[in-house]
Amino acid sequence: MNRVKRLLLLVLVGVFALSVIQLPLGTDVQAEQNGGIVLLEDDFNAYSQSPVGSTWSNGTNNGSWVLEAHGSQMLKQAATGSTYVAARGDTTWTDYEVSAKVRLTGTPTTGSARVGVAARYTDKNNYYTLLIRRSQTKDEVLLTKRVSNSESTLKTVTVSSTINTSKLYTLRLVVTGTSLEGYVDGQLLVSATDTALTQGSIALYVNNGSGYAGKSTLFDDVIVKGQGSTDPNPNDPGPVGPEEPQYPTDRLVPVSNSSQLSAAITGAKPGDLIELNDGNYTFPSISKLHGTAEKPIRIKAKNTGLAVVTGSTVYIKESSHLVLDGLTFKNTGSYSVRMTNNNYIRLTASKFNNPPHTGSSTWVMIDGPLSSHNRVDHSVFENKKDTGKFIVIGGDNPGFTGISRYDRIDHNTFRNTLPRQVNESEPIRIGESKLSLYDSFTLVEHNVFERTDSDPEIISVKSGKNVIRYNTFKESLGTVSLRHGNGTLVYGNRFLGNLRTGLDQTGKFLGTGGIRVYGDDHKIFNNYFEGLTGTTWDAPITITNGDADYSSSTDLTKHYLPRNVVIAHNTLINNVHNIELGYTNNNNYTKPPQQITFANNVVVGSENPLVEFKTEDSALKAGFIWQGNIMFPTGTATLGITATASQIKVVDPLLVKWNGEYRPASNSPALNAATGSYDFVYTEDSQRASAYHVGAHEVPAP
Known part of the structure; x- marks a missing residue:
């Protein structure tokens, strides 16, 4: 449509x-x-x-x-x-x-x-x-x-x-x-x-x-x-992740100062290991430097963390198959690392704890319409004291003719940002509004976000066909926001709030959130939400109205109404709010969601409606399809919706805590009770069996 x-x-x-x-x-x-x-x-x-x-x-x-x-x-x-x-x-x-x-x-x-x-x-x-x-x-x-x-x-x-x-x-x-x-x-x-x-x-x-x-x-x-799957990353390795590659070394090039580093980079060949002894280094601009898949050029700290990057931006452009490994970044500038129109650049096992920049800064920028297959992994990003982002996947600006594609952000820790800013301080942003109709195919997986409070959007998705999976969000005052773009998968993530709350700069209440959705054709499944306090923009699952439709608007900065979205096999437990639908932003968002399916989810809560419609608009309620869900209001909570038993069964799912999460007990009514066909749904280590359970867990508590 x-x-x-x-x-x-x-x-x-x-x-x-x-x-x-x-x-x-x-x-x-x-x-x-x-x-x-x-x-x-x-x-x-x-x-x-x-x-x-x-x-x-x-x-x-x-x-x-x-x-x-x-x-x-x-x-x-x-x-x-x-x-x-x-x-x-x-x-x-x-x-x-x-x-x-x-x-x-x-x-x-x-x-x-x-x-x-x-x-x-x-x-x-x-x-x-x-x-x-x-x-x-x-x-x-x-x-x-x-x-x-x-x-x-x-x-x-x-x-x-x-x-x-x-x-x-x-x-x-x-x-x-x-x-x-x-x-x-x-x-x-x-x-x-x-x-x-x-x-x-x-x-x-x-x-x-x-x-x-x-x-x-x-x-x-x-x-x-x-291409045999709609998942842009179909070879799902599961929660443990893939094995890390082992690289051969044809030539060891030890360096001890910035001049030696510059000379080693100028003369680098595939298979070189440029090894940085302990000390401070400024990097030259790296341009048109190419390793190979089997023999990348590696720039590696001899002792992890003790080779310190100082000076200004590390700029890499039009290069391929390079690895930066084990560095500590304390350089200054608008960017700590900028990678433009590269392929297969890897930044790994590094630490970013940069001094504050006058104005805003982005610590890692990956951009250019010819950029693809870059990776940032096993690194720590912490204590950001200025506005801006940790990582941005971009394109070309102001041309807007393409976006970086097939990049991977994995096994990193992001923690301790500034308190909530007005805007433009997302820890990760994938795309931007004017690039939002491009498909980026970015994979964000196996990361930990801890107290990343600087922006309403912890991960801001502004492009199409990305995958956000197997990440853990701890006590973070914000949401994963599918702000622009279409066809993104969000699955296997853990949102753990521990009932934390906060205040923004004006004293307004902030809560820990889950996932907020705009645009078409997203799939949200196998996620676990516990102890979250967010509401309105930041509820565990937030589907607001939109202020634009692709059929009638060309302004890509707007909030395009959610449409044809599947939200299946998620577990929400002990949150202050749970599912919030149809917020109008003071009647500025007048276009209700369309064809939103909630299937086989488990929701348990003791306060507020488990399903909360922000308005009593019949057109809003008509946009949702309910199938095979189990919900159980306790305490002062209510169901919040009139539904048949086939849509929402009101029954105690008998969840017990095991391995840190609430899972169905061996006698739970959630076992083998799911309905409908959702073949794309993954679970802990494989796709689900033909008779699968309601909620996020296919493996019950013993």
Whole structure:
């Protein structure tokens, strides 16, 4: 509903802006192996004659596709003067990635030569392509689309290094929904959003001018992988998390001062371990420095925490596969660390306890439309004494043409911020309002947030398709806020308030909160809420009205009404308030939520309505679906809603405390009592069995 109008808003924020960026090409940066089901794989070694015309179709019915040996057998196209396409696969494929190794064997004397891979190919007149283009004057990487035989460029970058005509480049085109990403040798170089084509097979693409006569294009190792889950991080490792990678060391480079550090970084190669002896260091600006997936470049404290970063911002840009390990950050500036348009940068096992900055500061900024797959982990962020954020996932501002994607924030501790500020002091922010229609796919997991009180939003989500899972929020005066964007998953988190309360700067009451929701298509499940005191904006589950709808507003700063949200298998116990619905913000939010499902939740409380409608608006109440919930008001509490037993069963769920949390006892009516089908729901260590329990726990107390 209203998807087309929503997507049209992207045009208003300049998604299809044409950019010319000087970037390197040809560095052997190896991408991490992506998950997904292999749909097609072809290295051309199994054929005795050209497969084009049999296994592969000649989509343009021209040219001459032949096999040629270059160490291994490759597919070759030597014709010039036209476009040549060889296609293969299923035209019903939607979201997937296609990769291939490609080579241009020469430079055209006039005009240009283009080679690439195509996705969502339905015929010779309709497809997306990722291309490298060589000419006498410049070399480029392009993301293009052809619709109804009309070609247009979605994004182009001019590369600063010459295309090597002896080298095979790995091109990878990823299509997910309306998102397109183009990688060359593991580096994300071009990305865009487009709504024109939704499905189709893959193809190999050649377009060579007559000035390319006597030369050829080569293809090898074609792989197509499907995306088998709506979870952007489907390989869920569960609460224990994945094993940490072990890196080899080819060369140890010890340093003892800032000059030596700068020289070591300038001369760094894949596999280097730059080891910092105890002391203070200022960092040089790091630009276009590349390790590999197997052999990253590591900058590591010899003794964890005793190599101290001072001076100004550590700035890393257009680099990949670097690791900063075991450092203590006490530098000053608007940013402690800023990472722009990087891929696979890891900041690990470090400590941030920076001195206050005049004005606000962000300790870690990850930004740039070409940024992806960066990680901040196993670090401590504490005692922030100025306004601003601990970590921001951003894009390009003011261009707003893209956002960093597939970043991971995990196994960190965030604690002891300033008291509540007016705004703009969230511990973590993912996106911003003008980037909110982009999907970021950020993963925030296994972190601890303790007394992070500086902003109403502990985690402020302002982009799409993120995952917030397995985090613990202790006595924090705020909420996880799905403020902008769509399709985020929030699951397996623990919100523990210990009945803590506080006051803001004006003396107004503050409480510990849970999750607040705006936007479409979110899923909130398997979360545990205990001892929370928040209300209105900060109740354990807060679904307010909105002041905008994607069908009628282009102002991305507004509060878009919640719609098509599933809230399932959560446990709420001993909170002052529990579920609050339809707050209007003094009648400024007039658009009630739509299609909000509450299913198989357990709620137990001794005061206030367990379900509280902030207004008695019939349209508000009509927007909610209730199924299979168990609620038990005690003391002065009431149910707060009229419901059938199939919607809400009013019965004691017989919860007992075990391993620090209230779980169903062996005789609980919650056992095997859930209704409906919610196959996306995970539990402690796996997906739930076919007969599953009501509430957040599939493993009951013994």
